[in-house]
Amino acid sequence: MGLLSSDQLQFFNSQGYLVIESFAGEDEIEGMMKRMEQLVDNFDPSSTASIFSTKNQQKLTDDYFFDSVERVSFFFEEKAFGDNGDLKQPKQLSINKVGHALHEIEPAFKKFSSSQKFSSLMHSLGYKRPAVMQSMYIFKQPGIGGEVVPHQDSSFLYTEPQTCTGLWLAIEDATKLNGCLWAIPGSHKNGLVRRFLRDENGVKFDRPSPSYDQKDFVPIEVKSGSLVVIHGDLIHQSFENLSPKSRHAYSLHVVDTDGCKWAPENWIRRKVEPEPLYVS
Numbered sequence: 001m002g003l004l005s006s007d008q009l010q011f012f013n014s015q016g017y018l019v020i021e022s023f024a025g026e027d028e029i030e031g032m033m034k035r036m037e038q039l040v041d042n043f044d045p046s047s048t049a050s051i052f053s054t055k056n057q058q059k060l061t062d063d064y065f066f067d068s069v070e071r072v073s074f075f076f077e078e079k080a081f082g083d084n085g086d087l088k089q090p091k092q093l094s095i096n097k098v099g100h101a102l103h104e105i106e107p108a109f110k111k112f113s114s115s116q117k118f119s120s121l122m123h124s125l126g127y128k129r130p131a132v133m134q135s136m137y138i139f140k141q142p143g144i145g146g147e148v149v150p151h152q153d154s155s156f157l158y159t160e161p162q163t164c165t166g167l168w169l170a171i172e173d174a175t176k177l178n179g180c181l182w183a184i185p186g187s188h189k190n191g192l193v194r195r196f197l198r199d200e201n202g203v204k205f206d207r208p209s210p211s212y213d214q215k216d217f218v219p220i221e222v223k224s225g226s227l228v229v230i231h232g233d234l235i236h237q238s239f240e241n242l243s244p245k246s247r248h249a250y251s252l253h254v255v256d257t258d259g260c261k262w263a264p265e266n267w268i269r270r271k272v273e274p275e276p277l278y279v280s
């Protein structure tokens with residue numbers, strides 16, 4: 001029941017990423033977008049002031065962040081607030097992301113990640129007992145959508161052996177203007193450079209980020225409905241969105257739970273084990 005052709009698999013193995021066009025249908029995209037609109041409308045910003053700092057994740061030591069693993073939680077853009085601490089624009093244009101259990105709690109999102117095509121894709125990639133460990137709806141708001149600095153997803157979702165894959169679905173068209181993904185093709189072959197560790201004091205990286213040459217990155221511009229499959233060791237980033245257009249995306253991270261150990265130092269510590277998508 002594999003979904004990828006051998007050419008696609010070859011591309012993924014050599015480049016560390018792959019774009020699958022029209023992976024999600026218009027109805028699926030609309031369902032997720034509409035539901036997110038409702039969730040944001042119902043959200044009371046005064047209930048939290050959790051800012052998702054895309055530059056300095058070390059600030060994120062609060063319980064709201066840790067508890068979001070099994071909830072639907074809201075994180076603001078860093079530039080959403082004025083000097084007086086109030087939001088500078090409506091909440092609908094102020095939220096950086098919503099996470100990290102949309103795939104478990106919200107039916108429109110759950111339906112996508114438990115679909116046959118999603119499982120077939122994981123099967124094509126060789127997964128035996130895949131489990132979604134986190135999901136995020138990322139807004140990349142017009143004008144203030146924060147940059148995401150170069151990183152590897154396995155830093156945050158480490159297993160032994162390493163099995164993390166990112167699945168990034170464009171809800172809206174992603175272009176260089178509104179902050180599409182950029183990646184260094186083939187960089188996954190150089191291994192994991194650092195880990196993001198949680199201990200009793202919070203979270204931190206075990207070593208500083210290497211500096212990357214921006215010339216090595218290529219843009220991954222995609223249409224709404226396209227899925228970008230990202231190897232856990234691929235160096236990727238996205239720039240601040242200074243354009244007047246948002247760039248919504250639904251991002252999932254999957255690991256194999258067959259014969260692989262979830263690192264206890266990862267920031268995600270679940271009370272309830274995630275259900276595998278299938279067992280083969």
Ligand SMILES: O=C(O)CCC(=O)C(=O)O
Pocket residue numbers: 138140148153166168179180181236237238249251252
């Ligand atoms: O959506 C973005 O701008 C970055 C997302 C990302 O890097 C990820 O989901 O791993």
